[in-house]
Amino acid sequence: MNIDKLQTFKTLCETMSFTKTAEELYTSQPNVTKQIKSLEEKLGYPLIHRTHKNFTLTEYGRLFYQTAVAIIEAYQSGLGQLRELADTTSRSMVIGATPFIGSKILPSLLPLLNEAFPDYQVSIKVDRSKVILADLEARKIQLAFFSEYIPVDLTDFKEKNLYEDRLVVICQTDHPLTKVGHCTIADLNEERYISKGNKSSLHKFLFSQLQEPAFMNRQPFVVDNQYSIKEAVAHGLGISIVSELLVKKDLESGYLAKLELNGFSPKRNIKLVYRKDYDPSVVHCVETLMKKLDI
Known part of the structure; x- marks a missing residue:
């Protein structure tokens, strides 16, 4: 069965307009009419009931719409698999x-x-x-x-x-809180937070995961990438929360320090x-x- 005729019928069912169907399929209205009539002849059942200016779907049309959708989806999936095979080849x-x-x-x-x-x-x-x-x-x-x-x-x-990527609070190595090695959310309330901005995806994610802490609720010191963020922290401009992978070598060398958050283990x-x-x-x-x- 011609897939173009099925696509025409499917689009007609969804737009309920010969004009809109022709526009969506970049064809003419007479061609839409021709394809629907041809499909009806092929099937042997009336798919639409025509009136002077409008039309409605027949019971056969409503039932066959579901079939047309399934065939088109299977066809498109098959094309995708062929393209994937071409990529593999x-x-x-x-x-x-x-x-x-x-x-x-x-x-x-x-x-x-x-x-x-x-x-x-x-x-x-x-x-x-x-x-x-x-x-x-x-x-x-x-x-x-x-x-x-x-x-x-x-x-x-x-x-x-x-x-699973573990996220850690990082700070300058001589930060007062490093003497303890851990802290509460409240301990960070007066700290300047460094991030890519409060509209960034990571900032929003952490803000929710840490239950909207005060230090993140203020306007952050904005740096446009994570590598610059850790440098800003190392130079004492504030604290941040980043992937532990990002700063693994910096923590091992003593270039940065990390703080464990009591009651929280942020991760993504x-x-x-x-x-x-x-x-x-x-x-x-x-x-x-x-x-x-x-x-």
Whole structure:
């Protein structure tokens, strides 16, 4: 059965207008009429009841609409799988990630991926989450890693939490609170908080997770990236909360100090996002390899 005729009928059912259907499908109204009549002749049942100016769906039409939707979805899914197969045949796997994940997590994953997929050209693209999402939707990349608070429309995608990232309070090494090594939320109320801004996704996430602490409720000292944030903290401009991975070497060398928060263990999940029609065996392999990471 002609998929174009099914798409025309599906669009007509959803717009209930021959004119709007023609506009959406970039065709003429007479052609829409022709395709619907041809589909009715092929099926042997009337799909719409025509009046002088309007039309309504017949009982056959309402029933066949569900069939048309299912066939079109299956067809599009099949096309997606063919494109994925073409990607596999070309032996390339492009993985997208935000800057922190791309610099602190993926470098440890890439050698494992190269070993698991020796015939593939495995590469990563690091950029802002909006850019990575757009590339994922355009099939320019096959897999993407995001922090859990980055929203993803799951109509066409799936997501899995693969790594738990511990977040820590960092401060200058000679900060008075370092003598104790831990503190309460109240102990930080007078501290100047350094972040990418109170509209950033991480700031909002932490603000909620820590139950809206006073030190985060004030206008923060804004720095545009996490690497500059830790430098600002090291130079005594304030405190911040960042991934422990980001400052692991700085803590070991004594360049920065961390404080344990009494009653709180802030953390975030790192999730893998991929299309629903993507090869599940590849996803399973990536999931398995993530568990082997030593970071």
